[in-house]
Amino acid sequence: MSESILDFQLEQAIGLNVNRTAFLMTEEIARRFAEAGYAVTAQDFGILFRLMKQGPMTQVEIAQLLMRDKTTITRRIDGLVKKGLVERNPDPADRRYFRIGLTGEGDRALEVMIPLVRDFQTEVLSDIPDEEKAITIKTLKYISEKLMNNKRG
Template sequence: MGTKFKGSKKEIHALDAFIKLKRAAESVSSRLIADFAKSNVTESQFGVLETLHHLGPLCQKSLGDKILKSTGNITLVIDNLEKRGLVDRVRDTQDRRYITIHLTIEGKKLIESMFPDHVKRVTEEFSVLSIDEQETLGNICRKLGKKDHHNE
C-alpha cells in the first residue's frame, strides 16, 4: 500500500488508489511537458493552443473549463500567448462584452508543428498498457472525474 495512514480498509484503499493515480499522472505529465520547453510553451499554454486548434474560437471561461484552469490563471495564460502573437482576443460585434479567443496564423503554425510529436509521445507513454487497458483506464478516469459520481 502507498499510504501509512491507519484508518478503515475503505479509507486506506481510497488513499492508496489516489496516491498511485496522482503519482502516475504527475510522472507521465512531467515527461510529456519536458518537450514543451523547446517551443517555450507551458503545459497550460499548450492546452489552450490545442483546444483552440481542435474546437475553434472559444470564450475565455469555456477555455478555462476545458483545460481545468481558474479564471485568473486562464487570463494570465491567454495574456502571455497574446503577447507572443499566438492568440487574439476578438470582441463580438453584437455584444462587446463577449470576447472570444482565436488562434493567430503563428499560433496555428506552432500547434500544428508541436501536436504530431505530442501524439507520438503520448502513444509511447501509454504503450505499456494494452488497448483494452487503455479503454478501461479511460472509463475509470471518466467515472472518477464526474462531479456527481456519488449519485450513480
C-alpha cells in the same frame, strides 16, 4: 488507532497515482515542447488545441471547458498572447467580451506540438495492452462523472 487506519496504503490511492502520473507527464511534454522551440505548458497546449478544434471562445468558455478558474486561464492566455500564439478580438455579439482565437503562429505551433504529444502518448503507453488502456480510461471517466455529479447535486 483502529486497524482500518493502520491498514490504509496511500501508495494504492487512485488520486495520488493519477496526480503523480499527470505531474510527470506534463513536465515531460513541456520539456519536449521547449526542445522544439515552444516554451509552453501542457495546460497551454490544452488551450491551443481546444481553440483549434472549436474555434474562438471567450475566456469564461475556455475556463469552463478546461475546468480551471478564470484567473488561471487569464494568466495562461496573457502568456499565449505575448508569445503570439493567440489573440483577443472583441466579441461581435457583445463588445464587453473578447473571443480568444489562434494566430497563424498558433496554428504552426500546433503542427509541431500535436505530433509531439501523439508520439509521447504512444511511447509512454506502448507496453500497456489496448484493453488495459481502455479500462483505465473508462474507470477515470466514471470517477470524473461521479465527482461532477456530486458537485452539481
